[in-house]
Amino acid sequence: MVLKKLTLKNYRNLLSAQIEPCGNVNIIYGDNAQGKTNLIEAIWLFTGNNSFRAGKTSELIHFEQQAAELSILFEDSEREQQAKIKLGTKKEYFLNQVPLKKASEMTGNFYAVIFSPVDLSLADGSPKNRRKFLDAAISQLTPQYSGYLEQYERVLEQRNALLKDLYRFPALRDTIDIWDLQLAKLGTILSIYRNDYVKKLSKLSEKIYFGLSSESEKFSMCYRSSVFDQIETVDHYEDCHIQAYFELLQKNLEQDTKYGFTSVGIHRDDLELMIDHLPVRSYGSRGQIRSSVLALKLGEAELLKRVTGENPIMLLDDVMSELDNKRQDYILNHVKDKQVFITCCDMFNTISLQEGKVFHVENGSILSERSHGLAEEDRNVSAFRQ
Numbered sequence: 001m002v003l004k005k006l007t008l009k010n011y012r013n014l015l016s017a018q019i020e021p022c023g024n025v026n027i028i029y030g031d032n033a034q035g036k037t038n039l040i041e042a043i044w045l046f047t048g049n050n051s052f053r054a055g056k057t058s059e060l061i062h063f064e065q066q067a068a069e070l071s072i073l074f075e076d077s078e079r080e081q082q083a084k085i086k087l088g089t090k091k092e093y094f095l096n097q098v099p100l101k102k103a104s105e106m107t108g109n110f111y112a113v114i115f116s117p118v119d120l121s122l123a124d125g126s127p128k129n130r131r132k133f134l135d136a137a138i139s140q141l142t143p144q145y146s147g148y149l150e151q152y153e154r155v156l157e158q159r160n161a162l163l164k165d166l167y168r169f170p171a172l173r174d175t176i177d178i179w180d181l182q183l184a185k186l187g188t189i190l191s192i193y194r195n196d197y198v199k200k201l202s203k204l205s206e207k208i209y210f211g212l213s214s215e216s217e218k219f220s221m222c223y224r225s226s227v228f229d230q231i232e233t234v235d236h237y238e239d240c241h242i243q244a245y246f247e248l249l250q251k252n253l254e255q256d257t258k259y260g261f262t263s264v265g266i267h268r269d270d271l272e273l274m275i276d277h278l279p280v281r282s283y284g285s286r287g288q289i290r291s292s293v294l295a296l297k298l299g300e301a302e303l304l305k306r307v308t309g310e311n312p313i314m315l316l317d318d319v320m321s322e323l324d325n326k327r328q329d330y331i332l333n334h335v336k337d338k339q340v341f342i343t344c345c346d347m348f349n350t351i352s353l354q355e356g357k358v359f360h361v362e363n364g365s366i367l368s369e370r371s372h373g374l375a376e377e378d379r380n381v382s383a384f385r386q
């Protein structure tokens with residue numbers, strides 16, 4: 001998959017910007033707070049996912065404007081397509097000029113994998129971040145997954161509301177079974193998808209981490225279910241799994257009623273990440289945390305390629321800091337078969353790249369665009385810094 005053109009109007013501090021990236025490495029460089037991440041974030045929105053940092057749509061529109069417009073021209077292995085996003089009082093998506101009902105309809109059309117500094121919380125933050133990662137990654141691969149997840153979240157909300165009422169109206173007790181059965185069915189399906197995904201991802205990410213650490217550290221991951229110890233594959237779930245899930249919900253009902261929320265289920269599961277058998281969350285150095293997240297993201301990209309046949313676009317925001325030279329080189333080598341966007345403040349980090357396009361961002365404007373190899377003066381600057 002290749003992004004051929006991106007046009008932005010009133011997007012954050014990028015009032016009017018257009019780039020025509022190359023099919024391999026695109027470097028977006030500039031000082032802090034100039035608009036580099038904003039550019040990456042704009043591309044990411046075309047995957048149908050929410051921004052990795054904005055809470056509200058209004059945050060994405062330039063402070064002094066009422067609406068923003070983003071358009072792309074991209075090419076997959078079959079054809080060239082256009083997509084547009086209009087941001088205003090609502091968010092509107094268009095694919096080849098046809099309006100889409102919701103953002104998730106973009107999923108499966110435009111594939112990208114993002115690494116941004118906020119993703120570091122994937123390794124050392126709360127389980128919620130890791131569940132969010134799994135949900136977004138599986139949804140890109142299997143669009144029906146997000147449908148099941150939406151249903152699960154709706155049912156969970158209803159059950160939690162009912163738990164609060166149960167305290168005052170015990171006669172409502174019987175109605176909880178209806179919600180529990182639905183939660184058990186949807187939760188079982190989602191657990192199986194997540195288990196299956198983690199099994200496939202772990203093989204790829206473990207290998208990537210091994211290479212990233214110059215074969216000196218062993219990375220591993222494991223899906224920790226709050227309900228099941230182990231489920232084999234998507235094709236192998238049976239009524240007994242739904243029954244076990246249902247029984248656990250019922251077993252915890254008294255406690256759940258007391259606290260007003262559902263204490264077991266896929267919304268409490270976790271993805272455990274380990275280096276040399278020690279949890280990254282508790283023992284990882286900053287470089288190891290960054291490397292673990294990168295191994296997950298590069299693994300995600302590899303899996304997407306294997307399943308869909310399309311190479312996802314890699315969006316790497318401030319990826320090089322805190323990594324030693326060997327790890328930086330490994331990353332650059334690992335992504336060179338894909339279209340990549342790398343933001344950095346300093347050209348030094350990307351010096352081992354032999355070809356690509358370089359965009360200089362300053363104060364919300366793209367100042368220059370150069371192609372075919374880093375210019376001689378950039379190499380000299382780097383040599384001087386060394």
Ligand SMILES: Nc1ncnc2c1ncn2[C@@H]1O[C@H](COP(=O)(O)OP(=O)(O)OP(=O)(O)O)[C@@H](O)[C@H]1O
Pocket residue numbers: 011012013014030031032033034035036037038039058059060061062063064318343345
């Ligand atoms: N809605 C908005 N309207 C106008 N400017 C905005 C808006 N949202 C963010 N900005 C501005 O965009 C700038 C940040 O841009 P961005 O996060 O892309 O920086 P960056 O170049 O990636 O910097 P760094 O290297 O520090 O990560 C900030 O100055 C911020 O005030």
